[in-house]
Amino acid sequence: MRLDQWLWTVRVFKTRANSADSIKGGHVEVNGQPCKPAREMKPGDIIVAKVGQLTRTLRFLAEPPSRVAAKLVAQFAEDLTPPEEYQKGRDPHFFPVKQRARGSGRPTKKERRELDEHDGL
Numbered sequence: 001m002r003l004d005q006w007l008w009t010v011r012v013f014k015t016r017a018n019s020a021d022s023i024k025g026g027h028v029e030v031n032g033q034p035c036k037p038a039r040e041m042k043p044g045d046i047i048v049a050k051v052g053q054l055t056r057t058l059r060f061l062a063e064p065p066s067r068v069a070a071k072l073v074a075q076f077a078e079d080l081t082p083p084e085e086y087q088k089g090r091d092p093h094f095f096p097v098k099q100r101a102r103g104s105g106r107p108t109k110k111e112r113r114e115l116d117e118h119d120g121l
Contacts, residue, residue: 001063003030003047004037009064010077012049012056022049046080053088057081 001009004020007028013019020037022028027050030039045060059078068076100107107115 001041002037003028003035003039003041006041006060006063006076007047007049009067010058010073011068011070012051012058022051027051054085055081056085 007013007019008016023037029048030045041060047058049056057080062076064076
């Protein structure tokens with residue numbers, strides 16, 4: 001099974017296109033090496049994927065027949081992500097809140113790009 005397809009079927013990314021774009025952007029490594037979206041997966045491969053601010057580490061166990069329910073993901077992927085990574089999202093100091101002055105109007109294009117970059121989109 002292709003890497004981009006597998007990441008989508010085990011719900012690491014919301015769409016297969018997002019999965020492929022992240023792999024092409026160098027945000028995904030297999031066994032410590034950058035790879036391509038069409039890479040064939042083998043049981044035991046370790047995948048490290050940066051998803052937003054979170055770095056997830058997974059072990060490939062098996063090929064799912066299609067996109068699986070969240071409850072069934074454990075049959076196809078073993079989550080090796082350290083608990084500290086999941087705590088990042090809960091830490092209020094990790095994501096500083098950028099606030100605009102009340103009444104300052106709509107954000108400019110530059111300000112919108114900064115806000116989107118801050119949100120991890």
